[in-house]
Amino acid sequence: MKEILSKIAYCVEVGKINKASPYPPAMKDQEGADELARQALTDGVKPDEILELALIPAMAVVGNKFSKQEIYVPQMLMSAKAMSSAMAHLKPYFLSGETKRKGTFIIGTVTGDLHDIGKNLVAMMIEGGGWEVLDLGVDVGHDKFLKAISENPGAVVGLSALLTTTMENMRKIVASIKAKYPELKILVGGAPLSMDYCGKIGADFYSPDPQGAVNYLNKLVL
Numbered sequence: 536m537k538e539i540l541s542k543i544a545y546c547v548e549v550g551k552i553n554k555a556s557p558y559p560p561a562m563k564d565q566e567g568a569d570e571l572a573r574q575a576l577t578d579g580v581k582p583d584e585i586l587e588l589a590l591i592p593a594m595a596v597v598g599n600k601f602s603k604q605e606i607y608v609p610q611m612l613m614s615a616k617a618m619s620s621a622m623a624h625l626k627p628y629f630l631s632g633e634t635k636r637k638g639t640f641i642i643g644t645v646t647g648d649l650h651d652i653g654k655n656l657v658a659m660m661i662e663g664g665g666w667e668v669l670d671l672g673v674d675v676g677h678d679k680f681l682k683a684i685s686e687n688p689g690a691v692v693g694l695s696a697l698l699t700t701t702m703e704n705m706r707k708i709v710a711s712i713k714a715k716y717p718e719l720k721i722l723v724g725g726a727p728l729s730m731d732y733c734g735k736i737g738a739d740f741y742s743p744d745p746q747g748a749v750n751y752l753n754k755l756v757l
C-alpha cells in the first residue's frame with residue numbers, strides 16, 4: 536500500500552484529525568487525516584483508493600474494537616471525526632459521479648426522540664464504510680422518511696430510538712414505509728431495542744452497534 540494511505544489509515548484509527556488537534560497527545564503537531572488526504576489527492580492518489588484502502592479498513596478496525604469494548608465512545612468519535620475530515624476532500628469527487636459509492640443510506644432518530652449521539656456515530660461509520668449518507672436528524676416522522684425515500688430510489692433506511700416510549704413510533708414508521716415500499720430494507724438500532732423487537736415490528740435487521748450496521752449494509756451489496 537502507498538505509504539501515505541497507511542498514514543491516513545493510522546490517523547483514522549487513532550483519531551488524529553488534523554495538525555491543530557492535540558489528540559492523541561503522542562501525535563501533537565503532526566499532520567492528521569485532513570492534511571494527509573489533501574496531500575494524497577495532490578500527489579495523484581485516486582479518491583476511491585483513499586476511501587477503499589485507507590478510510591474503510593481503518594473504520595472497520597475502529598468499529599470492531601468498539602464492538603469488543605477495546606475502545607469507547609470518545610475514541611470512536613475522534614476516529615469518526617478524523618475520517619470525516621478526510622472525507623471532506625473526497626466529497627467533490629463523489630458528488631461529481633467520478634467516484635462511485637455503495638449506495639444511499641437514509642438515517643434518522645424517530646418521532647419524539649431527540650437522542651442523536653449514537654445515530655451520528657452510526658451515520659459516520661456507514662459513511663466511512665463507503666455509503667452516501669442522508670441524515671434526516673432527530674424527531675423524524677414517517678412523512679420525512681417517505682419523502683427522502685422517494686427522492687432516493689433504492690436507498691436503505693436506518694431508524695434509531697433511545698426511549699422505550701419512542702420504540703412505538705419506530706413501529707409506526709416501519710409500517711408506513713413497508714406499506715409503500717415492501718422491498719426496502721430497514722435497519723433499526725438504539726439501546727432499548729433487540730432483534731426480537733425488530734422482528735415484531737417488521738424491520739429487516741437490528742444492530743446493537745455501528746459496525747454491525749456497516750456489516751449488514753455491505754452484505755446487501757455483495
Ligand code: B1M
Pocket residue numbers: 608642647648649650651652653654656657692693694695696697698699700722723724725726727742743744745748
Ligand atoms: Co436521555 N435518556 N433523555 N438524554 N439519555 C437515556 C436514553 C436514558 C436511558 C437515561 C436513563 O434514564 N437512565 C433514558 C431512557 C429511558 C428509557 O426510555 N428506557 C433517557 C430519558 C428518560 C430522557 C428524557 C425523557 C429525560 C427527561 O427529559 N425527563 C429526555 C428525552 C428527550 C427526547 O428525546 N424527547 C432525555 C434527554 C436527553 C438529553 C437531551 C439530555 C441527552 C441527549 C443528547 C443527544 O443525544 N444529543 C440525553 C442523553 C445523553 C442520554 C444518555 C445519558 C446517553 C445516551 C447516549 O448518547 N449514549 C442515556 C443514558 C445512557 O445511555 N447511559 C439517556 C451513547 C451512545 C453512543 O449510545 O445512543 O445507545 P446509544 O447508541 C449506540 C447503540 O444504541 C447503537 O449504536 C450506538 C453506538 O454503539 N445505535 C444504533 C444507536 N442507534 C442506532 C441505529 C442503528 C444501529 C445501531 O441502525 C439504524
